[in-house]
Amino acid sequence: MPIEEGVTGKELDREVWTQLRTLTKENAEGVAQHLVMVAIRLAEDDLDAAMGHAETVVRRAGRVPAAREAMGMVAYRQGDFARALTEFRTVRRLSGSSHLLPLMVDCERGLGRGDRALALATSLEARELGAAEQAELLIVVAGVRRDLGQIDAAVLMLERAVYGPPRPWSARLYYAYADALTEKGDVDGARKWFAMAAAADTELVTDAAERLDELDGIIVVDLHDDLDEDDDFEDHEDFEDDEDENVDDAGTIDAVGIDDRDREPEPAQDRDA
Structure with missing residues (x-):
């Protein structure tokens, strides 16, 4: 390579x-x-x-x-x-x-082995993780609880962790909490914590801002398509000028093909964090 x-x-x-x-x-x-x-x-x-x-x-x-x-x-x-x-x-x-333990738990979750994921998450080595790894593990375990239909347990776990001084991993914790609140149906709470996540996410590791816009009913569009349409309009104006120059004395116009590329702007696709 x-x-x-x-x-x-x-x-x-x-x-x-x-x-x-x-x-x-x-x-x-x-x-x-x-x-x-x-x-x-x-x-x-x-x-x-x-x-x-x-x-x-x-x-x-x-x-x-x-x-x-x-x-x-x-x-x-x-x-x-x-x-x-x-x-x-x-x-x-x-x-x-054991710094990769949160990812190992998430792999067990991805394989559909929730019970094994929870057992690994509560193992002795999990208790020895640093603060950052503990936060990641908590997010993964909350996801396992949600997979098992235990949404209240997931919300409670994350609720205990989101309060306190900001940390480098706070944006991801806030996001996970807001996402769980969304599943629970607490739209106001989800809006608050997506806003908190967006404010804390200086490195843009989540799509919290987009999720907040969704809750507020704001649709984001790709302005690139609008720019393409403006370019097409300008090309069309140039074409009209050319038409005037191509009219002969008998009033005939040279045949020129027009590529009609008018499009409706498409909404940008969000992704989950």
């Missing part, structure tokens, strides 16, 4: 480079470049290319936890929860770290 110009591998943090020290210098540098490319392609939502780089990384550094984590993240984004879960388990075994 090709490496983009300017990608050196030095973009990785020190912890990953520590893992790569088990490799030869040349191999470590190559693996680092492919790991950066995995992140770039995931950000671009080019999952096939991301998988290609991840497979190269695993082939060259299969015992490195960061390599297996990269593979797991791509599989997770692809919706291949069985493969992702296998990779995340391998990362845990190789590194001794």
Whole structure:
């Protein structure tokens, strides 16, 4: 898989480079470049290319936890929860770290194994997670409760977490709480917390603003189509000028084809966070 110009591998943090020290210098540098490319392609939502780089990384550094984590993240984004879960388990075994536990629980959820997801979420290692991972785990577990039809339990879990000082993960917590309130039918509460999520979401990791607009009955349209129509109108005016120039003395007009491309503007599609 090709490496983009300017990608050196030095973009990785020190912890990953520590893992790569088990490799030869040349191999470590190559693996680092492919790991950066995995992140770039995931950000671009080019999952096939991301998988290609991840497979190269695993082939060259299969015992490195960061390599297996990269593979797991791509599989997770692809919706291949069985493969992702296998990779995340391998990362845990190789590194001794449980930081991927929220994603492992979500994989169990994605596989339709709610009971196993809840059992993993309440395991001893789950209690040892840091604050950020605990917040992510809470969001996932609330989703499991909703899958099981336990909406009140999901709302109560999230309600206990959303109050307090803002944290880097607050936007996602607010969003999850608003989404659960929507399912429960509390439109006013959902509006309040979608607004809170939108205000806190400085990195645009959720579609809280769009969800808030939906609740307020605001329809967002793609203005690009309107601009296309304006361009067509200007082209049509130019054509009319050409027509005047093409009229001969007998009053005949040269035949010119008109491409009628008038369209109604289409509403932008939202996505769930």
